[in-house]
Amino acid sequence: MQFQQLLYFVAVAETRHFTRAAEQVHVSQPSLSQQIRSLETELGAELFSRARGNIALTEAGETLLPLARRILADADTARLEVQELARLRRGRVRLGATPSLCTGLLPEVLRLFHDRHPGIRLLIEESGSHDLVRLLARGALDLALVVLPLPTASPALTTVEVLxxxxxxxxxxxxxxxxxxxxxxxxxxxxxxxxxxxxxxxxxxxxxxxxxxxxxxxxxxxxxxxxxxxxxxxxxxxxxxxxxxxxxxxxxxxxxxxxxxxxxRTIGLAHRSDVAPPRAARELQGVLLAHVGQEHPGGGG
The missing domain is CATH 3.40.190.290 (D-Maltodextrin-Binding Protein; domain 2)
Structure with a gap:
């Protein structure tokens, strides 16, 4: 059972006309009819009664219609959810930072990011660099602001100097x-x-x-x-x-x-080398680096 077959089936069920349904879903009428026949063959039951040119749902068609509508609605919801995430309307960023950076640097950076992307949840882990490196390595954080050099060299982490x-x-x-x-x-x-x-x-x-x-x-x-x-x-x-x-x-x-x-002290932004940070995390990184560049030109030293 294919997604397109369900889409064509619902169009015919709602229009009760093969030609108008084909126009509605932007496909030729023979192609639509062929897909409906394939769906009926797969299900082992006719979905429409075609007697004397009148299109009506059979008992099997009546059973399938609400299920097909639900499947199509779920697919549309999934598409919108992914699009919202891609457009930074929803999602989350898990950011770790040392306590001094939570006090000194992050409040303004997080305000700037939240103003631009109010739908993104910000989850902050406040701890020392040792703990943050461990959390990053096991995938519990997307990004972490840590003191460089790292307490133990880790080829699994990528770092960029922030200030x-x-x-x-x-x-x-x-x-x-x-x-x-x-x-x-x-x-x-x-x-x-x-x-x-x-x-x-x-x-x-x-x-x-x-x-x-x-x-x-x-x-x-x-x-x-x-x-x-x-x-x-x-x-x-x-x-x-x-x-x-x-x-x-x-x-x-x-x-x-x-x-x-x-x-x-040198502050760096770290993330795992083997996994690209989510788009929302990359956007937060951009906001952070831009803010530091404005507030601390030349690296903040």
Whole structure:
């Protein structure tokens, strides 16, 4: 049983005329009649009574008609669903990002994307680069914003550099002003508020302190980005954070640049190499790269 045969059958059933049905479906009348006969042969029953030139449905035809209409309607629904997805009217994007990027970069990017494609659902996974790489590898994400280089080289992932951003020191606005600009060595005797294990910023800060020959002193550790900024505002210590996050969270905070050469981190957008991202994910990637190009010309460093 072919789709076209059902289409022709319904046209004849509705017009009760082979010639008019053929015109309606844009096919020659002999071709339509042949397809109807083939359908009847396959089903083993006549679908139309053709006595004295009057076209009427047989009992078999009456049984088939609502089923055929339902099949054609389902096919039309399927076509519209796929077209809507292709035109970015519906669908979803599963995006992973580190917590600092969820705070600093993503809100405006997601607003821009949602304004253009309000029918696309955005599913955000907030975690460290290690976890996001694992989620990408097993197909649980379409895209992920991660810190480069990847924690472990993965030929299964493709990455593109998005931006390089400076890290700065934040302290309470009520605390004594630190040296401007601040050297990493100046943090030797300063209490630090530190992110939880698995945070890229934690690893980067600790590595920079150890490169200067000391272990940092933590007054509070284990928080997410918002908690760390809140603890700093409360005067519990300093923290090293991305400039984008610091500038958006300035009330109650003092932002101090790091002395040259400073600290930077490179942000990349990753996806699986063996599977092309869905069209909606590719569109989000385009919005993200365009926004970064406008807001952070030259890579954001």
């Amino acid at each position: 390089r951003e400076d890290l700065v020191v934040v302290s309470s606005a009520d605390a004594p002003a630190p040296r401007r600009p601040t050297r990493i060595a100046d943090l030797r005797d300063q209490p630090l508020v530190m992110f939880r294990h698995g945070y890229d910023l934690r690893e980067l800060t600790v590595a920079a302190c150890r490169a200067e020959g000391f272990e940092p002193t933590f007054t509070v550790e284990g928080g997410e980005m918002d908690a760390v900024l809140g603890f700093v505002r409360a005067g519990l210590g300093m923290a090293v954070v991305p400039r984008m996050v610091a500038t958006r969270a300035e009330p109650g905070l003092r932002v101090t640049p790091l002395a040259a050469p400073g600290l930077q």
